[in-house]
Structure formats: structure tokens, C-alpha cells
Amino acid sequence: MSDALVILLGTIFVNNFVMVQFLGLCPFMGASQKFDSAVGMAAATTFVLTLACAVSYLLEHYLLQPLGLEYLRIITFIVLIAALVQFAEMVIRATQPLLYQVLGLFIPLITTNCAVLGVALLNVRHNHSLFESIIYGFGAALGFSMVLITFAAMRERQTAADIPGPFRGAAINMISAGLLSLAFMGFTGMNG
Amino acid sequence: MKLDTQRIMLNVLLALVPGVSALAYFFGAGIIVNIVVAGVTAVTTEALILRARNRSLNTLRDGSALLTAVLLALALPPLLPLWMLVAGTAFAIIFGKQLYGGLGHNPFNPAMVGYAALIISFPLAMSSWPALGEPIAFWDILITKAMPNSGIDAVSGATALDVLKFRGALTIDETWTADQGFGHMAGVGWEWINAGFLIGGIYLLATRTITAMAPFGMLIALTVCAVLFYDSGSSQSLGSPLFHLFSGATMVGAFFIVTDPVSSPDSAMGLWIFGLGVGMITFLIRAIGAYPDGLAFAVLLMNALVPLIDHLRLRRT
Numbered sequence: 001m002s003d004a005l006v007i008l009l010g011t012i013f014v015n016n017f018v019m020v021q022f023l024g025l026c027p028f029m030g031a032s033q034k035f036d037s038a039v040g041m042a043a044a045t046t047f048v049l050t051l052a053c054a055v056s057y058l059l060e061h062y063l064l065q066p067l068g069l070e071y072l073r074i075i076t077f078i079v080l081i082a083a084l085v086q087f088a089e090m091v092i093r094a095t096q097p098l099l100y101q102v103l104g105l106f107i108p109l110i111t112t113n114c115a116v117l118g119v120a121l122l123n124v125r126h127n128h129s130l131f132e133s134i135i136y137g138f139g140a141a142l143g144f145s146m147v148l149i150t151f152a153a154m155r156e157r158q159t160a161a162d163i164p165g166p167f168r169g170a171a172i173n174m175i176s177a178g179l180l181s182l183a184f185m186g187f188t189g190m191n192g
Numbered sequence: 193m194k195l196d197t198q199r200i201m202l203n204v205l206l207a208l209v210p211g212v213s214a215l216a217y218f219f220g221a222g223i224i225v226n227i228v229v230a231g232v233t234a235v236t237t238e239a240l241i242l243r244a245r246n247r248s249l250n251t252l253r254d255g256s257a258l259l260t261a262v263l264l265a266l267a268l269p270p271l272l273p274l275w276m277l278v279a280g281t282a283f284a285i286i287f288g289k290q291l292y293g294g295l296g297h298n299p300f301n302p303a304m305v306g307y308a309a310l311i312i313s314f315p316l317a318m319s320s321w322p323a324l325g326e327p328i329a330f331w332d333i334l335i336t337k338a339m340p341n342s343g344i345d346a347v348s349g350a351t352a353l354d355v356l357k358f359r360g361a362l363t364i365d366e367t368w369t370a371d372q373g374f375g376h377m378a379g380v381g382w383e384w385i386n387a388g389f390l391i392g393g394i395y396l397l398a399t400r401t402i403t404a405m406a407p408f409g410m411l412i413a414l415t416v417c418a419v420l421f422y423d424s425g426s427s428q429s430l431g432s433p434l435f436h437l438f439s440g441a442t443m444v445g446a447f448f449i450v451t452d453p454v455s456s457p458d459s460a461m462g463l464w465i466f467g468l469g470v471g472m473i474t475f476l477i478r479a480i481g482a483y484p485d486g487l488a489f490a491v492l493l494m495n496a497l498v499p500l501i502d503h504l505r506l507r508r509t
Contacts, residue, residue, distance in 0.1 A: 035503060153499035154299055162293030164245055175291060179300055180496050182308050186473070186489020189482025 004135045011139030017115045018147045019184040024115030028148055029173060031106050038152030040099045041106055042145030044092065046138070048084050048110050049119060053137025055080055056120040057130050077120045085111045115144060151180065201255035203401045204448065205262065207392035211444060212266055214388035218381035219322060222270025222333045226277060227262055233281040234261035241290040256295045260284055263303035263448060267441060268310070269321050271333065273340040276317060280310040300495045301455045307488040319354065319484060353440050353484045386443040393447025402451040405460055409467020410446045410474070411437065417475035430479045440485040445470070449487065455495045462501045469494045
């Protein structure tokens with residue numbers, strides 16, 4: 001159980017997928033404009049990412065490896081993630097119409113969130129068991145959610161700031177993201 | 193409003209005097225050189241940016257750039273090469289403050305932005321503190337700082353936090369006797385430096401320049417963490433609570449860094465959370481992180497959470 005905790009905390013803080021490994025930057029920048037859509041995006045990504053890790057483990061170990069089809073891993077995982085995103089979209093549309101309206105375009109974008117594919121592939125590389133894979137995916141998703149929501153709150157505050165003209169918009173967000181990443185470097189070396 | 197800001201900043205600068213005097217007493221004139229150079233750099237940088245934006249230079253008078261420079265400079269080793277000092281200060285003012293629109297808008301504490309950037313870029317130079325009690329001539333300090341490879345060897349000693357972290361299998365008592373760098377509570381000198389900043393902090397509290405929530409939150413969290421992991425000094429021990437309270441940047445952080453009104457939450461509850469978070473992360477980085485002291489990273493991480501803390505509080509009411 002303590003192993004699970006190490007993986008969980010490690011993926012949330014020490015190896016945060018956005019701030020330390022620089023994966024999933026597109027939704028991090030794209031969905032952090034409004035606080036509420038950031039929360040929705042975080043929840044949807046957590047759902048997809050955790051599920052993707054479980055199913056990709058099963059596909060890898062019960063389909064690809066027995067048949068010697070490891071070279072099809074990337075394409076299989078992409079298709080799997082796309083299917084899961086479709087599934088998530090249907091769930092959200094049926095249960096949370098309001099959230100669906102807010103998120104709209106962003107849900108299909110989870111497919112192209114490289115963190116999702118990245119985590120699934122890293123699970124294979126690290127030889128994680130099914131349980132470890134799920135924890136790894138869940139931790140990655142929590143780390144992504146935390147950073148996304150924090151960043152959205154930061155951006156909302158900056159709408160009132162007197163930012164120099166050339167730095168408004170994307171430029172200052174890049175700088176904020178860089179400084180946040182700088183702060184995360186404080187966790188360096190904590191791999192338990 | 194402007195006058196108020198100016199008075200607060202002057203008060204804070206005044207409160208820094210005991211701590212800075214202790215630093216200068218133990219580590220020599222290099223500290224003063226750092227403060228002067230950083231101060232000039234900060235004010236010049238801020239003036240250039242204001243000029244480029246066609247803004248009035250009047251905001252320079254609030255003294256906030258100077259305070260940022262002093263807080264950054266007193267955390268830097270006395271023999272740090274001048275160009276690193278200038279680069280770090282300019283980075284703090286430009287990226288930490290002015291690009292966000294100046295005082296009042298910066299999400300991160302500018303001094304800590306500068307410190308974190310420096311320790312990540314130049315870890316070796318940033319952790320070379322000269323040995324205590326071996327005064328270096330003023331000219332040698334200047335030459336070493338201007339030309340780092342000029343061949344003057346400054347005897348460097350590890351700070352108490354370094355010694356504790358890399359002591360191998362020694363118990364606390366063995367480390368204490370093996371290394372001359374330890375005093376009554378923490379590292380020789382460092383305990384006095386921290387005491388100096390504590391005096392300044394008490395002055396700020398007494399004059400109501402700062403509020404007590406964030407500093408107390410930080411000190412309480414640090415103490416509690418240290419108590420929990422202090423097994424009365426075995427080889428696994430992480431140092432006594434007193435050691436942590438009087439080591440590294442603890443006191444200057446508690447009373448001068450986490451009290452920055454711009455980059456901390458605006459509710460009492462938020463300030464407690466902020467302070468407790470800084471204390472816990474500082475201890476975590478000291479205990480198992482790669483860097484000797486964690487204050488700068490702890491402050492930056494909690495700075496990032498401030499808008500979220502404020503947002504959630506507003507939403508609830």
C-alpha cells in the first residue's frame with residue numbers, strides 16, 4: 001500500500017506531468033481560461049486517464065503481447081483513448097448538460113492530450129502491474145487537475161492586472177507557467 | 193496610499209537591520225556589497241521598464257524594488273559572482289514583478305523568484321558559503337566577485353543544513369562534535385542571524401506592520417513537522433525543532449517573506465493555510481529534497497495557490 005502512496009505522490013508532485021515532464025500542455029493552456037471549465041476539464045481528464053490506464057494495461061498484456069503485436073501499441077492506444085473520450089462525452093452529455101455546454105469543444109481535445117497517451121505508454125515502459133498502472137494514471141490525472149485548476153485561478157486574477165501590452169495573453173501565461181514550473185523544481189530529488 | 197506603502201517598506205527595511213548586521217558580522221562585508229549591488233540593479237531595472245512603458249517614475253519611491261533587492265541579496269552567499277547577482281536581481285524585478293504590471297499584481301514573491309532561478313541555474317555558486325571566522329579582505333571580496341576565476345581561494349564551509357543533510361550515518365550528537373560549525377541550537381552564526389531576524393519580526397508585529405497569522409502558521413508547521421520526525425538524535429533524525437527554527441532562512445522567511453501582502457491570501461483563514469503550507473513544504477524539502485533549504489520553493493508553491501484559496505473563500509460566502 002505504501003508503494004501505491006509513493007507512486008501517487010510522486011506523479012502528483014515530484015514528476016508532475018505538466019510542470020515537470022511537460023506533457024499535456026495544450027489543455028493546460030487551452031482550458032484554463034475560466035475557472036469552471038478548468039474544473040470540468042480536470043474531472044473529464046481524470047475519468048478518461050484513469051480508465052485508459054486500466055484498459056490499456058489489459059490490451060497490452062492480453063492482446064498485444066500474446067499475439068506479438070507490440071509494434072501496434074501506439075495506434076492501439078490512440079484508438080482506445082479516442083473511444084474512451086467518445087464514451088466520456090456521451091456520459092457528460094447525458095448526465096451534465098450544463099457542463100457539456102461549458103466544455104463543448106474541449107472534450108474531444110482530451111484525445112489529443114499527450115499526457116493521456118504518455119501515461120499509458122509509460123506504464124508499459126515501467127512494467128507496472130494493473131494496480132500500479134491505475135494508481136499511476138490516477139496520480140497523473142490528479143497532478144494535472146491540481147495544476148490546471150490552480151493555473152485557472154491565477155489567470156482569472158490576472159484579468160485585472162496592468163500587464164504591459166506586448167505581454168498580455170499567451171505571453172504572460174507562458175511566463176506564469178514557467179515560474180510555476182520553477183517552483184515545482186523544489187520537489188527534485190524526492191523520489192522515494 | 194502611496195505614502196502608506198512607502199512607510200511600510202521603510203519600516204520593514206528598518207526591521208531587517210539586526211538580522212543583516214548579524215549576517216555581516218559573521219560573513220563579512222560581502223553581504224553588504226551584495227545588498228548595495230542588488231539594490232542599485234533593482235532600482236535601475238525597474239526604472240528602465242517604467243521608462244519603456246512611458247510610466248511615471250514616481251512608483252519607484254514606494255521602495256518595493258529596494259526591499260525585493262535586499263531580501264534577495266541577504267539570502268545569497270557573500271562571494272557570489274557579481275554577474276550572477278545582477279542577473280538574479282534583474283530576473284526577479286522583470287519576470288517576478290514588472291511583467292505582471294508592477295507592485296500589487298505580481299502572483300509570486302519577486303525575491304523568491306530571483307532566488308529560485310539562481311539556485312537552479314548556479315547550484316554550486318549558490319551553496320558556497322565562506323567558512324566562519326576567517327575574514328576576507330575587502331579588496332579580495334571585490335576581486336573575487338568581479339572575476340570569479342582570479343585565483344583567490346576563499347575557504348568555503350558547508351552550512352549547518354548541508355552538514356545535517358549529508359552527514360552519513362552519524363547521530364546528531366556525533367555530527368555536533370565532529371563539526372565545528374554547530375553552536376547551541378543550530379549552526380554557529382546562523383542561530384544569531386535568525387535571532388536577529390526574529391527581533392526584527394517582533395518589531396514589525398509590535399508596530400502592526402505585519403499580521404501574525406502567516407508567520408505563526410509557518411513556524412508552527414515547521415515545529416510540528418520537526419517534532420514528529422525528531423527521534424532524539426539518532427542517525428536517521430532530521431534535526432531538532434530548535435535547529436530548524438534557527439537554521440537557514442526560517443526567521444527571515446517567516447517575518448519578511450510570507451508576510452508580503454501582495455502574494456499572500458486576503459483572509460485570515462487563507463493566511464493560516466498559506467503559512468502552514470510554507471512551513472510544511474520547507475520542512476519536506478529540507479528533509480528529503482535535493483536543495484539544502486526549501487523556503488523559496490515553498491513560498492513560490494504556496495504563492496501559486498493563493499488565487500485558488502481566495503477564489504474558494506469568495507465562492508463559499
